Amino acid sequence: TGIETVITTVDPQMKQYIQPGHEINIVVTSAKDVKLT
Structure with missing residues (x-):
């Protein structure tokens, strides 16, 4: 999902x-x- 991509971009260990x-x-x-926003 989109939020999954954002989280793993910010913190790959997630x-x-x-x-x-x-x-x-x-x-x-x-x-x-x-x-x-």
């Missing part, structure tokens, strides 16, 4: 945790204001 049929909850924290 690929081992992303498998079909598995649900993943992702929490992103930052001290900066970030707008997701």
